[in-house]
Amino acid sequence: MSTRVFETLQDEGIDPVARTEFGEVRGRREGKTAVWRGIPYAASAGGPNRFRPPQPPHRWDGVRDCVSFGEIAPQSAGFVPVDSGLRMGENCLWLNVWAPAAATEEPRPVMVWFHGGAYCLGTAAQAIYDGRKLSEIGDLLVVTVNYRLGALGFLDLSSLGADFVPNLGLHDQIFALEWVRDNIAAFGGDPSNVTIFGESSGAGCVTALLTSPRSAGLFHRAIAESPPATTVFGPERTAGVARRYLEILELPESRAGELLELPIERIATAAGTLFDEVPTKEPGRLAAVPVVDGDLLPAYPTERFREGRSHRVPLIIGTNRDEASMFRLFRSPIMPVTPEAVNSMLLGVAAEHPGLSPERIAEIASAYAVTSARGALSMSTDAAFRMPAHWVAEAHSAHSPTWMYRFDHATPMLKAARVGAGHACELPYVFGNFGSFDRDPTFWLGGRKAAQEVSGRIMRRWTAFATHGVPAAIDGSKHWPPYTVAERKTLVIDAADRIVEDPDGERNSIWGDEVVGFY
Numbered sequence: 186m187s188t189r190v191f192e193t194l195q196d197e198g199i200d201p202v203a204r205t206e207f208g209e210v211r212g213r214r215e216g217k218t219a220v221w222r223g224i225p226y227a228a229s230a231g232g233p234n235r236f237r238p239p240q241p242p243h244r245w246d247g248v249r250d251c252v253s254f255g256e257i258a259p260q261s262a263g264f265v266p267v268d269s270g271l272r273m274g275e276n277c278l279w280l281n282v283w284a285p286a287a288a289t290e291e292p293r294p295v296m297v298w299f300h301g302g303a304y305c306l307g308t309a310a311q312a313i314y315d316g317r318k319l320s321e322i323g324d325l326l327v328v329t330v331n332y333r334l335g336a337l338g339f340l341d342l343s344s345l346g347a348d349f350v351p352n353l354g355l356h357d358q359i360f361a362l363e364w365v366r367d368n369i370a371a372f373g374g375d376p377s378n379v380t381i382f383g384e385s386s387g388a389g390c391v392t393a394l395l396t397s398p399r400s401a402g403l404f405h406r407a408i409a410e411s412p413p414a415t416t417v418f419g420p421e422r423t424a425g426v427a428r429r430y431l432e433i434l435e436l437p438e439s440r441a442g443e444l445l446e447l448p449i450e451r452i453a454t455a456a457g458t459l460f461d462e463v464p465t466k467e468p469g470r471l472a473a474v475p476v477v478d479g480d481l482l483p484a485y486p487t488e489r490f491r492e493g494r495s496h497r498v499p500l501i502i503g504t505n506r507d508e509a510s511m512f513r514l515f516r517s518p519i520m521p522v523t524p525e526a527v528n529s530m531l532l533g534v535a536a537e538h539p540g541l542s543p544e545r546i547a548e549i550a551s552a553y554a555v556t557s558a559r560g561a562l563s564m565s566t567d568a569a570f571r572m573p574a575h576w577v578a579e580a581h582s583a584h585s586p587t588w589m590y591r592f593d594h595a596t597p598m599l600k601a602a603r604v605g606a607g608h609a610c611e612l613p614y615v616f617g618n619f620g621s622f623d624r625d626p627t628f629w630l631g632g633r634k635a636a637q638e639v640s641g642r643i644m645r646r647w648t649a650f651a652t653h654g655v656p657a658a659i660d661g662s663k664h665w666p667p668y669t670v671a672e673r674k675t676l677v678i679d680a681a682d683r684i685v686e687d688p689d690g691e692r693n694s695i696w697g698d699e700v701v702g703f704y
Contacts, residue, residue: 201286203371205364209244212250214286218317221282221372222310223255226364227357230333231275235445236342236349239278239360256280257308258334259449261457270327271310275337275449280361281309283316283327284372294325294652297365297404299358301385301411301609303519304473305335305460318617322641323648326374328365332357336456339473341423345441351423351478355397358390359481362403365684380406380651386474388412392577393475395496396489397482406654408647409499410615411508411608414573415702418476418483426463426472433458461518468521469530469568479640487573487700490580499654500581501647503590503675504574508566511607520565527561530568540699552695567692568701570608573692576700582668588656589668590676591688594639596632611678614640615647635680661680 201212201219212221227239234240256274257267285293309329316327332338338354338576350356366376381404383391388409394400395407418426428438433455436443444452456473463472477485485575489495512520521530528550535546553567554560577587592611599605611672613619617640619633628636646665656665663682666674673687687693 199544201284202248205368205371207242209248210251210530211248214280215317216321217286218320219284219286219372220317220610221251222253223279224251224282225255225263225276225277225279226324226330229276230278230337230353231449235337236277236353238353238356242278244429254281254308254310254329257310258331259337260302260306260334261453261460263557267306267308267311271308273449273453277331277333277466278360279309279331280364281316281329282369282372283320284374285320285324285326289373292378293371293373294323294378294380294648295365295369295374295376296323296325296380296648296651298325298327298383299327299381299383299387299389299390299491300329300547301383301473302334303460304339304354304389304475305456306470306629307334313612313616313618315616315618319615319644319648322617322644322653325648325651326369326372328361328369330358330361334359334432334469335460335473336452339475339479340426341418341420341473341476342427342430342441342444343478344424344427345431345438345444346422348442348445351476352481355390355393355475355481358394359397359400359403362400366403370598377405379404380408382408382410382647383411383412384609384615386413386626389414389416389475389568392490392502392573393486394481395500395581396484396486396494399481401496404496404498406499406650407496408650409503409574409577410611410656411504411570412502412574412577413569414490414568414577415485415487415700416471416474417482417487417702418474419485420476423476426459429462430455430459430472448510464518467533468526468535469527469565471519485702486575487576487580487702490577491700493580493584495581495585497585499586499588499650501588501590501650501656502574502581503592504566504570505592505606505608505610507595507605508570508608508637509562510604511609512565513562514602514604514607520569522562522565524556524558524561527555527564530565531555534568534701538699538701541701543565545697551697552692563692571689572693572696572701575689578668579670582670585589586654587668588650588665588676589673590665590678591685593677593679594636596627596636597630598627598632601630611643615642617641617644639678639680643678
């Protein structure tokens with residue numbers, strides 16, 4: 186591949202150009218970094234490509250300007266902050282690249298980001314995912330991927346006919362990783378040293394891809410931040426969700442083919458109704474998630490982990506101490522946060538896990554004191570995020586280097602608001618993108634200096650892991666030993682990092698050894 190990008194960046198007044206297999210792309214020079222936004226890695230997902238696996242983009246002549254974000258995946262309004270200037274559309278399969286502008290003889294490591302948003306919200310265009318600072322501190326490339334969401338990406342409609350393919354969001358991500366393999370050298374990246382990382386549903390995609398035969402060899406390390414690894418459906422459940430979606434659209438099953446031609450606004454609006462309805466009626470469940478399709482996901486990811494069939498790559502995995510608090514703050518139906526909703530969730534889980542007797546469910550509920558608001562939040566945090574991460578770490582560490590963390594840091598304002606280290610609160614620390622004093626309410630009571638120090642340590646660990654396969658910040662930071670079942674040493678990230686052996690051991694023992702999922 187050409188390294189033409191380095192030929193043009195010696196003069197800061199000249200925009201960087203790289204040659205991909207589909208044509209040349211022009212980006213922008215931003216300080217010490219070259220950035221390309223909205224590079225198509227696949228053709229538009231509209232028209233005949235709706236509900237189809239991604240297709241290669243059309244080649245172009247000349248140099249294509251890639252200086253602004255493309256269309257974001259169709260979605261209904263949610264609590265994920267999205268710039269109002271962005272436009273939605275089905276031409277949403279694009280990615281962004283941040284690369285050091287300075288030339289180097291050796292190709293640089295690559296980090297590929299999958300954003301979160303409950304499989305139905307968000308975009309790679311969100312400002313918090315700007316990869317410039319992470320790229321600069323690690324002297325590596327950062328790639329952020331936009332992919333299909335919700336009805337178009339994770340709502341399994343395959344029971345309605347051969348026109349509908351499940352797991353399209355995962356198919357998009359694999360297609361993007363193939364693009365990275367084939368094209369990232371033109372940007373100065375090393376296709377043989379790729380780390381995938383993601384948060385929330387993006388981390389759920391990471392744990393799914395760790396068990397997918399289709400993704401083998403496309404990445405060499407992985408980071409999963411707050412992964413809902415057990416939120417994966419089987420085909421029996423998804424068929425019922427698909428029927429309900431048609432009911433909302435007022436379409437009989439015999440007319441399911443009309444989904445290929447309906448206006449995208451109607452597709453997204455009906456999906457929004459469904460996505461609010463399902464977790465409200467069945468707390469703990471989502472309508473659109475990865476599914477066991479016998480192909481891309483041959484079995485439940487947690488089963489594949491337990492069988493030792495996850496890819497042999499190093500893994501960082503962890504959660505935030507107060508995951509559920511953010512959902513209470515935004516009054517989101519996505520997670521159960523009240524005692525009533527959590528008890529309903531437990532009853533639903535028990536119905537699908539015969540090994541969990543009513544007595545066992547009562548023991549779990551009693552241990553968490555789920556009749557209290559605090560107990561309900563703790564239970565919800567563990568059921569959705571912490572225990573799935575624990576089960577994945579236990580299994581993956583049996584054959585591959587694994588590091589586990591718990592993010593505990595919270596600013597004085599977040600503590601006062603009873604949010605603490607809530608869901609997604611680690612994101613500005615990972616990317617180093619904090620808002621200004623006026624616009625970032627998390628610093629209204631101070632704490633910026635401490636937050637920046639925490640952020641620096643996280644970024645150095647994450648990028649050291651991407652470069653060397655070991656999360657060792659070469660700056661005197663606390664040594665982070667690998668996780669083992671025997672010791673369960675965990676890095677607790679706070680104003681001062683510390684290593685704690687099995688920090689949540691008592692709560693782990695409540696659940697026992699059986700993986701409990703939302704199937």
